[in-house]
Amino acid sequence: MTKLRRTPGTTNTRRRKPSARFPKGGWLGTYVDPEGKEKGKTFARKIDAQNWAEGEAVKIRSGAYISPTDAATTMRVWSEHWLKGYEVNRPGSVKQAKTHVKRINAVFGDVPLKDIRPTAIKNWLAALKKEGLADSTIHALYRRLAHLLSDAVEDGLLLRTPISRKIAPPTGKQRPYVATEEQVWALYDAMPEEMKNVILLGAFAGLRVAEISALRVQDVDSLRGFITPAIQYPGVPLKTEESKNPIPIPRDLAFELNKNPARWGSETFVTLENGRPAAPYTIEARFRTARATVEGLPENFRIHDLRHFFASFLIASGEDIKKVQSAMRHASAKTTLDVYGHLMEDAKESTRSAVAGALANRADSLRTKRA
Template sequence: MKRINDTFGHRPLKSVRPSEVKAWTASLNAEGLAASTVYALHSRLGQLFADAVHDGLLPKSPVSRRTAPKAGKQRPYVATTEQVWALQDAMPEGLRPAILLAAFAGLRVAEAVALRVSDVDFMRGIIAPAIQYPGVELKTEESKTPIPIPQNLCLELSVNHTRWGSETLVTNECGRAISPHRLEHYFREARATVKGLPEGFRFHDLRHYFASLLIAQGLDVKVVQKSLRHSSAKTTLDTYGHMWPDKEETARAAVSRVLDERLDSRTAQRA
């Protein structure tokens, strides 16, 4: 916000032009900031102008895809299964379901803390996200996609409700709902106790573990997209495409098998 205010804070909203936004991101790149940082700053500026448009302060935002810088290619750190369990063990008891919701159902932090008992069909094993903190609707229809989960995960998620009779599945030590900020605080404390996790590892990064788990089981991109509730397969591939097996080698092996079968057939005929 400081960088945004330094450049645009003194300006009337309607005076900012798309060309100025592009020039700003170019100057940030010239400073030597990482491409991902510049992209994040542009996204934050876009959020501010989108809010202004929503409130009727502007007819149109000067921030768009045309003004967006390159996102930069960063491969997310994927925790090991051992690290995921270590994180869960290090969290306060009432917050442990949050780790399960992120690592095995792909929920985001604002969705995990707001997930209600009524949003889970424990009999059929389905999570149906409906709201996010602080009790507002999810932003996209894709985010409302039902998530199938196994019965053993249902059992783990029901612990807090069984103990406290709580409305939400993630609770503090008194059985009450908790904010994303407080959950992230406890998550950072837990992260510091887990060997091998990088300092910048976030709660959101547990979604990467979830994605890697699905891909390792041989699920195709459309299934992974639906499970992660991405708006498009492109988003899934841009983020996780490197996790799928080498398609060139797979294609080469497929052609090789057909040719080998042909060669074997000819050899058999000659015999």
Template sequence: MASIAKRPDGRWRARYRDAAGKEHAKHFRRKVDAQGWLDQETSKLVTGMWVAPTKQKLTVGEWCDTWLEGYGTRRKGTVRQAKTHIVVIKKTFADQRLADVKPSAVKAWTAQLQETYAPSTTYAIYRRLAQILGDAVHDGLLPRSPCSRRTSPGQAKPRPYVASTAQVWALYDAFPAHLQPAVLLGAFAGLRVAEAAALRVVDVDFMRGVISPAIQYPLEPLKSDTAKTPIPVPDELALQVAAAVEASGGSTIVTDVVGKPTTPWAIERAMRAARDQVQPDEKRGVEKLPDGFRFHDLRHYFASLLIAAGLDVKVVQTRLRHASATTTLNTYGHMFPDKDKSAREAIAAAFASRADSLRTKPS
């Protein structure tokens, strides 16, 4: 309900009630101004664009802090990444009111980010801002988010570098002996670096040839239930990993020099050192690895092995422990063989069958 009444002092008082029944009022010298304000506020209520006056002063920085408190139930690594993104967001928007952040400002901000960060990082930070402002809309702090397809910087999708088998074995040879199992787990089982560092001896069934990831470094649950999918491995890999375990005597597959559990950072340091040691060798078919080659690129090699073997996308998805086939196709779709020729041959066979039937048709 809304109304306008003249006060004893000659001013006009406009009043309305929000959806919760709370009354809001404002005074004006002229009735036409009171009516204009009242029409504006009631229109916002009807269209869902209304925000409580007490919430309109909330800044982006204040809301980020509140949002982060609720986000703290996620995994430590996920929360740590969110905090890193928020530091960047606050540098530009901390003191701005939520309602004052316009799409044009978001677009200009992402353009500035691209001057400093890689496209993938820029997109990740932008998505964090979109997530935070989207939750502000859900909480009734904003009528609508300024982030949309028009403001998005676009998600970079560079094709992953796929090492050759010769390069992978050259890396293996260049790794310290106690960390060599990590190369095997990444290249031939597709484990991520945090999974490889935390893989325990009890997580591997050496007799059946099955690796069952259960935790990731540092003794945290895996990122999803899909990541727990058992990975079948050949006897050759199981035997080589078993030999490494016997030599180290540790409780984990990958260890430090004294047989204690290692860390992802130790593995990545070894990767950088080994990467630089791998030199071109025409006889062995080894090419120099790119400077940005990292442990996760061994996982791309694992995917390439599966695809080259002719496995379909659902099998590849399962072996990589992706949540959906979409993720697999978005990352490795270009590796799957071109089916145009097969499609043409299938249709041509139908035409050939028709031609054969006409030739043998009784006259």
């Protein structure tokens, strides 16, 4: 005989026999969940059983119901499941996500998702600040927690996220250190012969270290004067579509870059001492050694900071923001302005000088008329 499926959202209340918990007998309130299964809970009073069952039924009918099993899901269980789906992203992004999740689970790992409150998040952010973490790092951790919780809502594990603008920490944007031209050439001189191209590609083409490591001879058109990055280490797609944009370079730079492949017969422009391709972590180790010899460079100065020199070099040369955006391969001019807007001071001074000049010319004109 076929068992009839009960209608989700229906309720019932019935008397239960006396038990250790309810010596006088209790009342069992029940409801039928979205899967057609009966769920129940016992109360001392009938009215409490009815109210509870009807409350769960209302959630089902309104689409706001979360099963007891899902509601008990902890941050640790959810984040481990979430990371499996996140592994389709770039290795560097996955590594960073795992680092963030580890810190999040240190505080919220054993807490059910439904029990994470805004106040607890605010206290966590305050503790991170007290720990001495940079504002940018704290904001990155906050955004990761927000991502985890919003995806939990999408998956039906949470009714709403406790994240809001009211508790968001500052982004912590910092002005990047811009090396001087003398410091850039000092770095160039300090790098091993087979890795001098690292400085040229970072400071005069704005490439990232993973792009520098993977840049091949076939990616540079020496005759037309273009670098067109195609992949990044270890042979994976570039960070963004904009990263594929060609970068114009002078022939003199192309000539310097080609010295290393000509010497070793290598496919890449940056190599080890034996002419084999160099991984980013090896390049960074050589760079740190060279950096220590250059006076005035901060200890945390990175290969990526050579991009800042490239941008400032273009701005100082009078390039407009759209051309700088294109050379830096940013997705939008806003990104370029957010990072390098403070370097536009010379442009502001030029505007100020132009207005002052116009006023001076007007004054001269008036004096001439009076004469």
